[in-house]
Structure formats: C-alpha cells, structure tokens
Amino acid sequence: MKDNTNLLTVITWGVLLTSISVLLNDMREFDFNQFKEFQNWAKSANKNETWLTSQNAIKWSYYTISAGIFFWKGYLIYGFSYFLSILKEIDNGHYFSDNNIRYFKKIGNIFIQYTISVLVLRFLLAAIGKSTFDFFDELKTEFMFLIPAGLAFYVLAEIFKRGKQAKEENDLTI
Template identity: 40%
Template structure:
C-alpha cells in the first residue's frame, strides 16, 4: 500500500505542476500562432526544433499542445484509477474503462504529436534515418500497454465472477 500512496503522491505532484503550466502554455502557443512577427528563440518540442514560425510550424505547435492536453486528461483518469485502487475497488467496470480510455488517449496523443512533427521534418527537408528513443513510440507503446491491461482486468473480472458463482 505504501507504493500505491507514493505513486499517487507523485502523480498528484505532476498533476499540480501540469495545471500550473497549461494556462501559460496555452497563452504562449496562442500568441505564437496568432502573431506574424518573427520569433528569435528556437522552440524544441518532441525532438523537433522550430526556428521559423511559418504555417507548418504553427500547425506542429498546435497539435503538440493538443497532444499535451490529451496526455493531461489521461493523467487525470490515472489519478481516478489510483483513487479506486486505494478504495480497494479492483475488478470493476470502472477500472477496465479507465485503463482502456487511458490507452486510447495515449495512442491518440502519440499520433497527434508524432505525425505533424514527421511531416514538418519532411517539409523542411530533414529526412534522415535515426535509431533512437522516440516519444512517439513511447506513447504508442504505453497506450497499447494500458489497453492490454484493460483486457487482462476484464478477463480477471470474468474469472472472479465465475469463481464466486461456483462457491
């Protein structure tokens, strides 16, 4: 139970920091996308460095911000999931639903941030093959993990119900 409390404390801390940064991020991205003035500070998001704010860069910034908000909603659902675990609600439809929803959100977030960044690099002529860790792959993998976890909990719930009927 200590590990669960520690995980919940860490997630709560990250959640509070995210809530503080989201309004500033939205204002900053809103300013950048609506402004036609050149921005001299390079911006690096998800491994893509943006130095010139053309239409392609603004689209990438918009989708990356949207991806961040989707991940924050997934983090909110994860907080709810941990609260249910703390209440010892384990094999419940809510748990299965939250796992599946978090998985879907992480996959959507991966595509929202990965595809525009890829097309931006293509538009800039920066095609190169790199074998390295990629946030796109991490999000997709983590999303698939949560979806598999949802299926495991669904099977476990069914087995628990069948076991209770035989007793």
C-alpha cells in the first residue's frame, strides 16, 4: 500500500505544480496596465462626474473581476492540496480518521464554491462586455465536472464517517 500512496503523492505534486504554473502564466499574460490606466484616471478624473457610469469604472470592474477569478483558481489549487493530507493519513494507517472526513468535506466545499463563484464572475465579465458568456457552454467545460466531484467528496466524507463508526463498533466487540 505504501508504494501506491507514494505514487499517488508524486502524481498529486505533479498536478499541483502544473496547476500553479498555469495560474502564474495566466496572471503573467493578464494586462496589468489597466491598473496603471485606472490610477492615471483617478488623478485626472472630473470629481463631479458619477464614477459608476464612467468608462473607467468598467475597466476597473474588469480588472477586479479578473483578479477575483485568479483568486478562485488559486483557492481551487489549495483545495486540491488536501489530497496530500489525505494520502499522508492513509500512509500512516488512519483510513477512517476525523481528519480525512474533514478533508473530504473541505474539498467538496471548495469545488462547489469555486464553480458557483467563477460562474458568477464570468457572467459579470460578460455583462460589462469583456467576454462572451454562454451559460450552457460554461457548463460543458470544467464546471460540468466540478459540481459532481464536489458532491462526490461529500458522499466520500459520509462513507468515511460511517466506516469510522463501524470500525469503532467492531473494536468494542470481542
């Protein structure tokens, strides 16, 4: 079993490092000059003009929403890192530990929170005209996978919880 957990740990580290490099590359390619433009606008803006209706507010919204999407991608990677903790518990022989139950619930929460938040943010990006957004096309991509995966982790948490209870009852019998 130790060989399998070692292999899974190496694969998990590979996935994590690849995901982090993709996120960093996406951030590098993002146009951060918009923030400089916003700062320049803030210095020379007409204070009597309503900020919410200005073109720069739309640019700022795009910048903020894109930063939010980067945050949620990082949060998803963080959630995936819980697999390392689960593998460590399994490697130590604690299959039905409270930690594993908690980790499965956390992974499920993160997957579902990420999916809902990024769908909302992409919808907002489409509303300000910076992207094309089709709800059904978005569901066909990564989101089609993440919500069922999040729910599956909730189910795994419940299975492990019941397995722990059965193990405790078994330990009490002679």
